Amino acid sequence: MASSTETVETVNELTGAYKYGFVTDIETDFSPVGLSEETVRFISARKNEPEWLLDWRLKALALWRKMEEPRWAMVSYPAIDYQGLHYYAAPKAKTDGPKSLDEVDPELLSTYEKLGIPLKEQEILAGVVAVDAVFDSVSVATTYKAKLEEKGVIFCSFSEAVQRVPDLVRKYLGSVVPQGDNYFACLNSAVFSDGSFVFIPKGVRCPMELSTYFRINAQNTGQFERTLIVAEEGAYVSYLEGCTAPQRDEHQLHAAVVELVALDDAEIKYSTVQNWYPGDVEGKGGVYNFVTKRGACRGKRSKISWTQVETGSAVTWKYPSCILQGDDSVGEFYSVAITNNAQQADTGTKMIHIGKNTRSTIVSKGIAAGRSDNTYRGLVRVLAGAEGARNYSQCDSLLIGDKSGAHTVPYIESRTPFSTLEHEATTARISDDQLFLCRQRGLSPEEAVALIVNGFCKEVLQNLPMEFAVEAQKLVGISLEGSVG
Amino acid sequence: MANGLVIKDLHVNVGEREILKGISLSVEPGKVHAIMGPNGSGKSTLAHVISGRPGYEVTGGSVEFNGVDVLEMEPEERAAAGLFLAFQYPVEIPGVTNTVFLKTALNAQRKARGEAEMDPMAFLKFLRDKAKLLQLRDEMLKRPLNVGFSGGEKKRNEMLQMAVLEPKLAILDETDSGLDIDALRIVAEGVNAQRSPERSFLVITHYQRLLDYIVPDVVHVLAHGRIVETGDADLARRLEKTGYADYTPAA
C-alpha cells in the first residue's frame, strides 16, 4: 500500500474530536526546568555543539532577556511562565541516536503509525516521500537518506547537520531570521533543540517530496525546532511539514523558526499542514504556536512559495514571509486558516520587494466558526529600487455561525511609483440556503460544511502536493466538526 | 407501505402567521400531481415543509411518505428516503464543482441506505449520460455549482441533480418560471424521461404552459393556504383562461 494511502486511511478512520490526542509513554531525558545560561549550555552540550554555536545561542539569550513579548496581534492568552517550562526533552535511547529504524523505540514507531506517518522501511523504498520525524526535540529517524545523497542532497536533522556540515550551517544560520528578529525567534535561537536541514546543490532537482513530522509529546515542554533550507543556483525542492500534539489540559508552547534561502533560479516550495491540539471547546489546553517563517529570494529569478493549512493550535501567530531581493524573483503565499470553538489565529504574510520586477501573490482564506477569531495580517512593502514590482492579494473570509469573527488587516507601502499593487477582500457567511440545499441532497450538516469550506479553500488546497491534498481536505472537515447544528 | 406521499390536514406557521391552513393531498407512486396557484398562496412553503427546511412550524396534521412520518426526519434522511426538491431559486456554492457536488450527494445517500459508494469512473460516465439528455455541456459539470449559470442553466441543472439522484418523489418548485420555450421543452422531456410506475412528481407551477408538456394526472389549486379545487388536466386549461381571480380569500 502506498504510504500516502495509509495516511489518508488513518485520517479516514478518525471520528469525534481531536484525533491525535494520545500520549506516548516513553522515558524522557529533560533539561532542568526554567531558562538560564545553564539551560542553554545543557542543550548545547547534549548536542555536542561547537563553541561558535554555543556562543550564538548565548548571544540570543542575552538579547531575549532585554526584549518584550509582542502584544500587537489580535490574540489574547494568559502570561506564559517561561521559567516553568522544560526547554529540552528527548526520548531516552539505548544508544546515542538510532542508526537504523531497528534501533528506534517500538513505542515511538507505533506512535508514528497512529499518526499515519510512513516510516516503515519497505514503504519508504517504494515511496515518494522522504521523512524526517521530530519527536519532542530530537530527530528520530531520517529516512531515504542514501537515495538523496547520491544526488548531493542533504536532508537530515539540524543537529546532525551541525556535526556533518558545520560550515554550511554557520554560513546560513540566522542569515534570514537573525537572533534578535523578534521575541519568539530570539527565544528559539537560544534554546532550539532540533529541526530539519535541507541543502540542494547547484542544478539539482530534488527527486522527491521531503517531509518532516513534528510531534510534541512530553508534558510541560516547549518545542523549539529550527529548520533551514538552502537551494543553490537552479535547484528545486518541495518540502512539507506536518504537526500534531497530544491532548493536554495545560497549554504547550511552540516557537519555531524556519529559514529558506533560494539562490539564482532556485525554487523552494514549502507546505505546512498544522494540526497541533487546538484545546477543548471551552478553550482549555492547546498549543500556543508562535512561529517565524521567512524565505530569502536572494538570487535572480528565484522563487519561494509558502502553502499553509492551519487548523490546529489554541493561538496561532505566524507570518511566513518572502524577501524578494533578486531581480525578477517571485514570492507566493497560499493560506487556509481555520478556527473553531475558542481558537485564535493571527496569521498572514510579508512580501518585501527589493529587486526589480519582483512579483508576489497572496491568497488567504480564513474560516471562523464557534467563538473563534481569525485575523489576516499582511504587509506588502515595495522599496524604492523595486521598479516594476507587482503584487496581487486576495483575502477571503468565511464565517460560520454568528459568534465568530474575521478580520483583515492589510498594510501596503510603496516607495516607487513604478509598481502595481492589487488588493481584493471579501467576507461571506455559509447561508442557511446553502446548508439546506446540501442537506436536501443528502449531506449531513457536517458533511455540508466540509464540502462548502473545501470549495472556499480550493485555490489554496490545490497547491499542496497531491499526496497531502486529500488529507488536508479531510482535516478541513474534521476541524469544523460541531460548528453547525 | 408503498402508498406514496400522504398529507393530512397540514397546518404550518411562519412566526405568528398561519401560511398553510389544512392541506390534504395524496400522491400515489407513478402519478404526477400539479399544484397551481397565485403568488404567495403557500406553494413553496408546502414544498419546503415536505422536504424539511428549518424555519417552519407545523402546528397540526401529518406528512407521511410510504407509511413513514417524514416530519420526524432530518432533511438528509428524507433525501435518502427518496424525496427530492428542485428549488425555485437555486443557490450557488463557489469552488464546489457540479461533479463533486453530485458525487458527494449521491454517495452520501447511498451510504445512508447501506449501499456501496459508486465507482468514480462509473459515476463520471453515468453523469455525462444524464447531462447529455438535458443538453448540458460537459463543461458545465466542471463549473462550480450554479456560479455564473444563466437562469435556464440553473433550472436544467436542478433537473440534472434529479436525474442523478433518482428520487422516488420529486417536487418541482416553479422549475418552469423564467424559461424560454426551448428550455421548457428540455426540462419537460427530462421529467417525462424519468416518469416510471415507482416515481411520482409534485409539479408546482404558476402557469399552465408547462402542463402541456408534462401532462398531470391530477391538478390542485392552492389559494391562501388551502386547496380550493382539485381536478384533472382540464382544470389547468380552464385556469389558463380564467386566471385565479375566482379564488378570493376565505372569509
Ligand SMILES: Nc1ncnc2c1ncn2[C@@H]1O[C@H](COP(=O)(O)OP(=O)(O)O)[C@@H](O)[C@H]1O
Ligand atoms: N420565511 C418566511 N417569513 C415570513 N413569511 C413567509 C416566509 N415564507 C413564506 N412566507 C409568506 O408565506 C406566504 C406564502 O409564501 P410562499 O410559500 O413562498 O408562496 P408561493 O410559493 O405560493 O408564492 C407569503 O405570504 C409569504 O410572504
Ligand SMILES: [Mg+2]
Ligand atoms: Mg414559490
